[in-house]
Amino acid sequence: MSDVKPTVTQCVGPVYRSEDQKPTAVVSTGVEFDTVTILPQTPQLIALLSIIRNKNTQRGDFIFYSNRIIRLLVEEGLNHLPTVEHTVTTPVGRPYGGLAFQGKICGVSIMRAGEAMEQGLRECCRSVRIGKILIQRDEESAQPKLFYDKLPEDIADRWVLLLDPMLATGGSAIMAVDVLLSRGVPEERILFLNVLASPQGIQNFATKFPKLRLVTAFVDQGLDEKKLTNALSYIIPGLGDFGDRYYTM
Amino acid sequence: MPASVTAESAAVLNGTAAPESNGTIAKRAHYAPPWADVSIIGIAGSSGSGKSTLSHAIVNKLNLPWVVILSIDSFYKSLDEESSRKAFRNEYDFDAPDALDFDVLVERLRDLKAGKRAEIPVYSFEKHARTDRTTSIYSPHVLIVEGIFALYDPRVLELMDMKIFCEADADTCLSRRILRDQRDRGRDIEGIIKQWFAYVKPNFEKFVDPQRKVADIIVPRGVENQVAMSMVVQFIKEKLLEKSTHHRAALTRLEIGAQSEPLSEKVTVMNQTSQMKGMNTIIHDIDTPSENFIFYFDRLSALLVEQALNNIPFIPADIPTSQGRTYAGLRPKGEVSAVIVLRGGAALEVGLHRCITDCKTGRMLIQSNVRTGEPELHYLVLPPDIDKHEAVLLLDAQMSSGGSALMAVQVLVDHGVKAERIVLVTYSAGRMGLHRLTKVFPEMAAVVGQVVHDIEERWVEKRYFRC
Numbered sequence: 001m002s003d004v005k006p007t008v009t010q011c012v013g014p015v016y017r018s019e020d021q022k023p024t025a026v027v028s029t030g031v032e033f034d035t036v037t038i039l040p041q042t043p044q045l046i047a048l049l050s051i052i053r054n055k056n057t058q059r060g061d062f063i064f065y066s067n068r069i070i071r072l073l074v075e076e077g078l079n080h081l082p083t084v085e086h087t088v089t090t091p092v093g094r095p096y097g098g099l100a101f102q103g104k105i106c107g108v109s110i111m112r113a114g115e116a117m118e119q120g121l122r123e124c125c126r127s128v129r130i131g132k133i134l135i136q137r138d139e140e141s142a143q144p145k146l147f148y149d150k151l152p153e154d155i156a157d158r159w160v161l162l163l164d165p166m167l168a169t170g171g172s173a174i175m176a177v178d179v180l181l182s183r184g185v186p187e188e189r190i191l192f193l194n195v196l197a198s199p200q201g202i203q204n205f206a207t208k209f210p211k212l213r214l215v216t217a218f219v220d221q222g223l224d225e226k227k228l229t230n231a232l233s234y235i236i237p238g239l240g241d242f243g244d245r246y247y248t249m
Numbered sequence: 250m251p252a253s254v255t256a257e258s259a260a261v262l263n264g265t266a267a268p269e270s271n272g273t274i275a276k277r278a279h280y281a282p283p284w285a286d287v288s289i290i291g292i293a294g295s296s297g298s299g300k301s302t303l304s305h306a307i308v309n310k311l312n313l314p315w316v317v318i319l320s321i322d323s324f325y326k327s328l329d330e331e332s333s334r335k336a337f338r339n340e341y342d343f344d345a346p347d348a349l350d351f352d353v354l355v356e357r358l359r360d361l362k363a364g365k366r367a368e369i370p371v372y373s374f375e376k377h378a379r380t381d382r383t384t385s386i387y388s389p390h391v392l393i394v395e396g397i398f399a400l401y402d403p404r405v406l407e408l409m410d411m412k413i414f415c416e417a418d419a420d421t422c423l424s425r426r427i428l429r430d431q432r433d434r435g436r437d438i439e440g441i442i443k444q445w446f447a448y449v450k451p452n453f454e455k456f457v458d459p460q461r462k463v464a465d466i467i468v469p470r471g472v473e474n475q476v477a478m479s480m481v482v483q484f485i486k487e488k489l490l491e492k493s494t495h496h497r498a499a500l501t502r503l504e505i506g507a508q509s510e511p512l513s514e515k516v517t518v519m520n521q522t523s524q525m526k527g528m529n530t531i532i533h534d535i536d537t538p539s540e541n542f543i544f545y546f547d548r549l550s551a552l553l554v555e556q557a558l559n560n561i562p563f564i565p566a567d568i569p570t571s572q573g574r575t576y577a578g579l580r581p582k583g584e585v586s587a588v589i590v591l592r593g594g595a596a597l598e599v600g601l602h603r604c605i606t607d608c609k610t611g612r613m614l615i616q617s618n619v620r621t622g623e624p625e626l627h628y629l630v631l632p633p634d635i636d637k638h639e640a641v642l643l644l645d646a647q648m649s650s651g652g653s654a655l656m657a658v659q660v661l662v663d664h665g666v667k668a669e670r671i672v673l674v675t676y677s678a679g680r681m682g683l684h685r686l687t688k689v690f691p692e693m694a695a696v697v698g699q700v701v702h703d704i705e706e707r708w709v710e711k712r713y714f715r716c
Contacts, residue, residue, distance in 0.1 A: 009577065014560055014694070016514040023565045026577040043579055044558045050578030055571040068555070068604060075552060079522045088534035091708040098530025099523055123603075124548055224572060240571030 004222035004236065005029050005199050012043045025050075029199055029219040033206040037215045039076055045069070049196075049218055053239040062245050063116075066165070066195065069217050070120030073193045074161070077215045078124065080191055081105065081159055105159045106152050108133060110176050113243035114163040117193065121161065131155065133179055135172040144171045149179055156184030159191065165242045167197035167216070168223060168233045170204035177209055187211045195242070198223050198235045278503055278688035282659045283496040283623070284315065284388040285364035288488045289408050290481070293399040293460045294415030295453050296344065297422035297429070299471025300395045303415060306472045307393065310482050313489070314627050317389035321396025323369050324354045327378045336377040339440035344397065344452040351402040358408050361392060366663055374434040387663065388626055390492060391485055400460040411484060414464035415471060419450075493623050500652050503685040512680070513687035515694040517556060525549070529699060532709075542712050549698060550600025550676065554642065557674045557696040558604060561585050561640035583639030586632050590615055590657050593646030596713040597674060601644065611635060613660060615653040624653040629660060636665030643673045646709040649702075651682030658690050668692040679703035 008029060013022035027041040039045055051057055051065040086100035106129040109115045118130055131151035138145040152158065160180055164173055173192065180190055187209055194216040200223055206214060224234040239245070290307075292300045304318045325348055328336055335341040342348065357367040368383040386392070394405070400412050423445055430436040461467055468477040512518075519525055531537050531545045562582040567575050588611040589595050601608055611631035615624050635641060641661060648654050654673060662668055669692035676698040683695065 007577070012579070013563070014515075014517070016694075023563050023579055024577075025565060025579045042559045043563045044555060044561075047563055047579045047581060050566055050568045050576065050580055053570045053576050053578065054568045056569070064606065071551065071603075072555065075524060078524045081523070083523045083527055086530055088530055088536070090533045091535045091712060092706050096530065096533040098533065099526040100530060101527050123551075126544060234572055236572050237568075237570045237574035237576040238572045245571075 007221060010041075012041060012046055028217075029221065031199065031202050031206070031219055033202065033214075035210065035213050036202060036206055037076060037080075037213065038219060039072055039215070039217045041218075045072070045217060049239075052245075053237065055240060059245065059249055066116070066242075066246065067120050067123075069195055070117045070165075070193075071123055073117075073195065073215055073217055074121050074124045077161060077191045077193050077213075080213050080215075103159050104154075104157060105161060106131060106155060107161045107163055108151060108155075108176070108180065110135060110162070110164040110172060111148075112247065113165050113241075116242065116246040117163040117165060117195075121163065129158075133176050135175050144175045146175060146179060151180075151183060155180070158185070159189045160185050162190055162192045164192070165195040166235060167192075167194045167201035167205065167214075168235050169198075170201040170208075173201070173205055174208055177212065188213075191215065196220055196235055196239060198233075201235075277691055278685075280503065280655055280659065280689040281496075281499060282364055282388070282626075282656055283492050284390050284626075286492070287361050287364075287389055288391045288410040288485065288492075289358060289362070290391065290393045290411045290413065290485070291399040291405070291409045292393060292395040292413045292415060293397060293401070293457070293464070295417065295419075295422050295457050296397055296449055297425035298415040298417035299425075300397075300399075300415050302472050303413075303468065303478075304393045304395045306478060307481055307485070310478065311391075311485060313390075315388070315390035315489075315625075316393065316485070317386055317391070318393045318395060319369065319386065321349060321354065321394060321399055322374075323372050323384075324350045325372045325377075325379075326350045333377050339436070339443050340447070341377075342448045342452070343444070344448045344457075346398050346401050346456055349396075349398060351405065355402065355404045355408075357386075358392075358394070358405065361386060361389070362408055364388075364663065387629070388660070390489055397457050398460070400463050401456065406463060410488065411481070412463060412465045413481065414461045414467045416461075416467055416469045417471060493618070493621055497621065497623050500650065500655070500685070503688060504681055510684065512683055512700075513691065513695075515691075516683055516687060517560075517694070517696045518700055519553065519556060519696070519698050521699070525552075525698075532712075539712070539715055546596060546676075546709070546713055547599040547603075550597040551603040552600075553597065553674050553676065553696055553698055554600045554604045557642050557672045557694075558585070560672045560694040560696070581639065584609070584637070585640045585642065586610065586635060586638045587642040587644055588613065588631065588635075588657070588661065590643065590645040590653060591628070592714065593707060593710040594644035596646045596710055597644040597676070601642070609635075609638075613657060615656055617653065622650075622652075624656050626656060626660065631661075631664055635661070638666070638670070640670050640672060641666050643671055645673070645675045646677075646713070647705065647707050648673075648675045648678040648682045648686075649705050649707075650679065651685040654682065654686050655689060658686065658693060662690075672696060676709055677701045677705070679705065 007026045011019050011022035011024050025046045028038045048065050048069050082102040083099040084102050087097045090096045107121045108131040111134040129152045134148035135144050188211040190212045192214040197216045197219050220235045224236050294300050308316050360367040366387040368385050371380045371382045373380050427441050430441045528545045528549045563579040564582045566580040568578045586609040591614040609632040614628035668690045671693040673695040678697045681703045
């Protein structure tokens with residue numbers, strides 16, 4: 001089985017432009033899970049991804065543009081939360097039949113790259129509670145291992161937005177979900193927000209948790225075949241190590 | 250050096266860019282801004298007869314931002330070396346019509362009459378030459394052209410709606426001239442008097458005085474003449490009212506047929522997702538505390554701007570990634586700037602800067618007249634290279650009839666921005682307003698948070714700025 005899917009190249013742009021007026025670009029690989037939402041492949045999103053993928057992009061720009069993508073992910077993710085009909089009176093005195101948000105939420109970031117998504121979350125949900133989970137690869141077994149977690153006490157009563165920008169093999173994301181499930185969070189109340197995924201990661205994750213919703217900006221071609229025995233597998237074409245680029249590079 | 254355009258009265262002064270407007274497409278609806286047929290008032294008279302004092306008095310009395318004074322002195326020809334030497338010896342005849350470049354004046358007046366922007370040369374009286382700078386005049390409703398030869402060239406006369414000739418006693422003229430030239434133009438008394446008898450006086454009889462024959466009104470005693478002042482002011486007021494009536498009637502005509510047709514495909518109305526509806530509900534709720542209103546409005550406006558940015562042009566780009574691979578992506582074709590329609594548009598600025606931190610931002614103030622509801626342009630500053638930007642986002646919080654949006658787009662087009670590069674971004678808009686706008690400018694795109702009633706009070710900016 002090949003580890004790399006063929007690329008999907010298509011014209012991107014607003015509907016009112018004809019095909020020849022729209023530039024072509026590689027868009028997200030499709031997936032066959034109903035629980036997986038891929039952000040609309042707009043030219044703006046492709047351009048934002050192009051900036052953060054570029055190895056020559058400086059850290060300041062990387063932070064700014066990845067934050068823009070993360071905000072779009074959060075906005076899309078929040079659409080999966082329940083609402084209830086709600087009518088209000090407008091400043092001009094008319095009634096306005098709208099919706100009110102329902103249910104308590106919290107964020108949980110998988111350290112450390114997931115913490116880079118907290119700013120975007122806070123820009124959409126003020127004063128949101130944020131728990132943290134530290135998962136690291138065990139030096140000997142190369143398997144992910146839980147090192148630390150600190151989660152809201154009432155997490156079982158909340159909707160959980162799980163944050164991790166990269167989904168390669170899915171190993172740590174699966175472990176993080178297991179932690180949440182063990183704390184009593186129902187699977188269907190977890191939303192996984194992700195910037196870049198591999199088809200394999202999606203496959204592993206979505207098969208394991210058929211009721212858990214995943215929102216990603218882009219599904220890449222695959223995983224690096226040259227993966228060393230106990231090092232991380234990289235998504236390709238990818239964007240490098242998100243945490244390094246956001247925090248230290 | 251006297252200012253060629255008085256700053257306090259100039260409707261809109263701006264510093265660069267080609268004033269060429271767009272090509273037009275057949276079948277589009279036509280919109281003419283209220284400044285398209287500027288009324289031109291000429292004020293001529295002998296040097297020191299009180300022309301500029303009268304002009305300023307008229308401007309003060311009208312107290313409107315759309316009255317601009319244009320001094321013919323700005324159109325003095327630059328002198329060659331020999332003439333320049335003569336000028337410094339006070340032997341050059343500045344008081345003959347030949348010293349003025351009427352061709353340029355006529356050209357500029359015709360541009361203004363067509364509603365375009367005009368670059369006015371800046372003349373230095375100390376150096377006897379045109380400077381490199383120009384001042385631009387844009388969108389006056391009334392233009393006062395004053396100068397000793399304001400009523401001299403028949404091509405200029407043709408463009409004028411009212412012609413005034415100022416008369417004053419010769420002694421008064423000379424004394425005023427001495428004071429002015431010494432104070433403002435750096436001359437000495439001896440030189441001024443030499444000029445007076447050698448050129449000013451003979452020229453007056455030969456060229457200046459005959460202009461009274463073509464004048465509509467002859468005003469003796471300048472500003473002291475209250476009756477004449479009132480007549481002129483009354484005439485201008487009538488002209489302005491006439492223009493406003495025409496403009497509003499034209500706006501009404503654009504409504505016809507709008508209701509039955511579907512919206513232009515270039516208008517994107519935001520998907521009413523549950524988050525969008527939830528945010529809209531909070532924003533619409535009169536009981537929402539201000540900090541929540543501002544928070545949710547900022548969040549929503551960032552989404553509007555993100556959506557708007559899908560309308561800008563992109564080009565393919567091969568991106569090298571850290572994994573040594575190449576990704577076939579996109580990059581913006583060129584610079585994107587924004588123009589805020591004050592004050593409502595400023596409520597979208599936080600959202601704008603969340604997407605483009607260093608976005609160049611122009612601003613214009615368009616206010617609806619309290620009595621007539623007619624939109625009026627009060628203030629305009631645009632990035633100097635705006636005509637070279639690949640896209641210009643035009644931000645306004647709300648749009649109801651579309652009158653101010655039409656005016657705003659017209660202003661951008663007049664400053665060289667192609668209509669297809671303009672993307673209007675607004676939180677809410679009426680159907681009729683959107684129709685009007687896209688009928689007149691079918692090439693432009695619009696991103697709208699929600700489509701609402703046709704006529705809605707501007708409440709968003711009041712809530713956002715809390716006053």
